[in-house]
Amino acid sequence: MVNVADTIAALVLLALAAAAWFGSGPLPAEAASFPRLVAVLMGLLAAAMLARSLAPVITGRGRREEQPFFKHFPTFLACLALILSYIFTVSQIGYFSATVVFVPLFAVVLGLRRPVLIALTTACFIAAVYLVFVESFSRPLPVEFFNRY
Amino acid sequence: MIEPLLHALPVVLSWQNVLAMVIGTLCGVVIGALPGLSASIAIAVLIPLTFGMDPLVALGMMAGIYNGSMYGGAIPAVLLRIPGTPSAIVTTFDGFPMSQQGKSGAALRIASLSSALGGMVSAIALMTLAPPLSLITLAFGPAEYFWVAVFGLASISVLLGDDAIKGALSCTFGLLVGTVGTDLVTGHERFAFNTLELISGFHIVVVLVGLYAVPRVLIMAEDRIREGVAAEALKLSGASLGYNPFARFWKVWTRACIIGIIVGILPGAGGNIAAFLSYNEVKRASSDPDSFGTGNPEGVAAAECANNADNSAAMIPALTLGVPGNSIAALILGGLLVHGLQPGPALFREHADIVYGFMIQMFLTSVLVFVFGGIIASRIFAQALRLPQVMLAPLIVGLMIVGVYSVNNSMFDLYIMVCFGLIGYAMEKLRFPLAPAVLGLILGSMAEINLRLALVISRGDYSILFRNTISQIVIALVVLVLLYPLYRAWQDRRKQTADSGEADRTA
Numbered sequence: 001m002v003n004v005a006d007t008i009a010a011l012v013l014l015a016l017a018a019a020a021w022f023g024s025g026p027l028p029a030e031a032a033s034f035p036r037l038v039a040v041l042m043g044l045l046a047a048a049m050l051a052r053s054l055a056p057v058i059t060g061r062g063r064r065e066e067q068p069f070f071k072h073f074p075t076f077l078a079c080l081a082l083i084l085s086y087i088f089t090v091s092q093i094g095y096f097s098a099t100v101v102f103v104p105l106f107a108v109v110l111g112l113r114r115p116v117l118i119a120l121t122t123a124c125f126i127a128a129v130y131l132v133f134v135e136s137f138s139r140p141l142p143v144e145f146f147n148r149y
Numbered sequence: 150m151i152e153p154l155l156h157a158l159p160v161v162l163s164w165q166n167v168l169a170m171v172i173g174t175l176c177g178v179v180i181g182a183l184p185g186l187s188a189s190i191a192i193a194v195l196i197p198l199t200f201g202m203d204p205l206v207a208l209g210m211m212a213g214i215y216n217g218s219m220y221g222g223a224i225p226a227v228l229l230r231i232p233g234t235p236s237a238i239v240t241t242f243d244g245f246p247m248s249q250q251g252k253s254g255a256a257l258r259i260a261s262l263s264s265a266l267g268g269m270v271s272a273i274a275l276m277t278l279a280p281p282l283s284l285i286t287l288a289f290g291p292a293e294y295f296w297v298a299v300f301g302l303a304s305i306s307v308l309l310g311d312d313a314i315k316g317a318l319s320c321t322f323g324l325l326v327g328t329v330g331t332d333l334v335t336g337h338e339r340f341a342f343n344t345l346e347l348i349s350g351f352h353i354v355v356v357l358v359g360l361y362a363v364p365r366v367l368i369m370a371e372d373r374i375r376e377g378v379a380a381e382a383l384k385l386s387g388a389s390l391g392y393n394p395f396a397r398f399w400k401v402w403t404r405a406c407i408i409g410i411i412v413g414i415l416p417g418a419g420g421n422i423a424a425f426l427s428y429n430e431v432k433r434a435s436s437d438p439d440s441f442g443t444g445n446p447e448g449v450a451a452a453e454c455a456n457n458a459d460n461s462a463a464m465i466p467a468l469t470l471g472v473p474g475n476s477i478a479a480l481i482l483g484g485l486l487v488h489g490l491q492p493g494p495a496l497f498r499e500h501a502d503i504v505y506g507f508m509i510q511m512f513l514t515s516v517l518v519f520v521f522g523g524i525i526a527s528r529i530f531a532q533a534l535r536l537p538q539v540m541l542a543p544l545i546v547g548l549m550i551v552g553v554y555s556v557n558n559s560m561f562d563l564y565i566m567v568c569f570g571l572i573g574y575a576m577e578k579l580r581f582p583l584a585p586a587v588l589g590l591i592l593g594s595m596a597e598i599n600l601r602l603a604l605v606i607s608r609g610d611y612s613i614l615f616r617n618t619i620s621q622i623v624i625a626l627v628v629l630v631l632l633y634p635l636y637r638a639w640q641d642r643r644k645q646t647a648d649s650g651e652a653d654r655t656a
Contacts, residue, residue: 005578005579006579009575009579009581013318013322016322016325017321020325020328020340023340024339024340027332027337027339028335028337030332030334030335030601031332031334031335031337031339033601034328034596034597034600034601035325035328035339035340038321038324038325038328038593039325041317041321042318042321042322042325045314045317045318045321046318048314049314049315049318052314067578069578070371070578071368071371071372072371072373075370075371075373076367076370076371078370079366079367079370079371079542080367080567080571082546083363083366083546083567083570084567086546086550087550087560087563087564087567090550090554090560090563091560095550095551095554099547102543102546102547103543103544103547104543106542106543106546107539107540107542107543110370110373110539110542110543111373111539112537112539112540114537117537117540118540121536121540121544125544125547129547129548129551132198133198133551133555136201137198137200137201137202138201139197139198139200139201139551139555140555140558141551141554141555142554142560
């Protein structure tokens with residue numbers, strides 16, 4: 001049986017190596033030499049990996065069980081969507097406002113049903129980030145929507 | 150050696166530094182105690198926090214996280230048979246049986262004492278070995294540095310993990326990522342696609358957080374562990390040892406320290422390998438090897454002492470050559486670079502207070518592990534396990550966002566972080582090791598610049614790379630490292646043949 005995941009990974013890496021090789025074409029030789037060296041190495045290694053993952057088809061030996069790539073795809077997708085929405089919301093309404101919404105939402109979407117724990121943890125987290133990043137180290141964060149005007 | 154250490158001592162003992170070490174160690178123990186989180190993730194997420202700090206304060210915090218997390222991993226290993234960090238796997242062998250016999254308190258006391266001792270001896274090895282090694286590197290020119298970078302990349306790629314091809318591919322990915330941005334020699338943009346944010350390349354912190362922290366959050370979410378550990382499971386009992394640990398364990402600790410330090414110096418091998426080797430050696434030398442695995446305190450002492458003895462030793466090649474001994478050392482190296490500190494002899498000459506101060510911090514944070522490893526403290530730290538993992542995931546996302554944003558005050562970096570996160574997730578699922586990619590990113594520029602410098606000096610003559618004796622020695626080491634997987638495969642095949650022959654004879 002072909003190791004599908006490894007085969008796809010090897011093909012993606014081969015494509016990346018080719019893109020790096022051709023992408024460095026317009027550069028002067030001196031600037032292009034190192035990326036091209038890396039691209040060649042990557043291409044050779046990806047080809048070796050591809051050959052290895054296809055070997056069971058050719059030899060008919062070495063069958064092995066494959067682990068599923070996603071353990072729980074809907075949760076993966078929900079989590080990714082939440083991270084992206086969190087980032088987008090931070091840019092729109094500010095870090096702390098977005099965090100007040102997203103930390104509890106995240107926990108609820110992931111199946112936690114303990115409102116007191118969620119509220120307390122969110123409050124402590126926001127207080128800690130404010131004290132450390134804003135008060136102690138004066139790190140600039142995206143401005144809150146209520147402070148913009 | 151003593152003089153620069155004495156110079157650095159007052160700086161290290163300033164209240165800001167002490168506070169950073171205490172906070173770092175506390176955070177490290179808690180993070181280490183939480184299964185799924187490790188020192189790598191903690192350091193990756195916290196590096197941005199250190200931007201506003203004095204470099205030594207930042208390093209003190211990282212030293213605390215590093216040493217603290219190595220001990221913290223023992224808490225769930227002993228109480229629940231769940232290693233908090235990969236290095237604590239061996240601690241479960243005897244730690245959990247001790248816990249079942251009602252001696253969890255004793256097991257944790259032995260773990261904290263052994264971790265502290267291993268860390269302290271390792272820090273002394275760092276103080277003793279790194280300065281003379283840094284003087285040797287004064288004889289290195291661009292060609293030698295190029296080969297040292299190649300050696301570091303080859304060893305981490307090939308020796309870390311069990312698949313040399315995937316390790317090497319991970320490394321080439323890191324090297325390629327490192328080429329994005331303006332070429333420092335010609336000033337040409339490489340793979341920047343006319344995007345302003347990419348002209349200076351990917352910031353190392355953005356890549357680190359993406360590769361290490363985002364996949365962990367996604368995996369935690371997929372695991373959907375909605376309940377924390379019940380309070381009853383975290384009760385400690387039987388704290389009294391009933392004997393003098395120094396009299397009983399000194400031989401075990403000596404063996405474990407030697408193994409941990411040697412493994413730490415070798416690039417590619419981490420604390421888990423040190424713990425395994427040490428456990429096996431102590432078991433082999435024991436008069437009662439059969440008691441190992443059934444709750445022998447010497448098993449806990451061997452594992453914990455060795456995995457902490459690996460810590461500072463892994464910084465020896467990192468500080469002197471820029472080649473880290475393990476993945477956490479690679480991240481601390483990234484932290485040094487963020488603060489503008491380039492490893493090598495210049496670091497010891499120009500920033501002596503910082504580098505010697507860091508060595509003292511590695512020692513002091515090991516002492517703190519002993520202080521915080523007491524029964525009351527361990528009981529408190531164990532409570533972190535009561536927090537459900539699904540609650541932990543959004544908090545890590547919140548920290549990632551605030552940390553990565555504060556690197557360049559850029560929202561673009563956050564999206565880049567997610568992209569690297571997806572790549573890191575795929576790499577984890579496909580069993581590509583992450584550390585070679587990080588090292589490729591860190592050492593790529595060192596390799597490229599020194600290669601080009603060597604060729605400029607020789608006017609394009611490639612023989613400059615092979616002429617010098619030091620280069621030849623390093624090349625020989627590179628060849629040995631690259632041949633190792635073939636040797637391992639040959640050994641495996643021989644063993645398989647022998648096993649099948651044995652089975653045939655039995656049949």
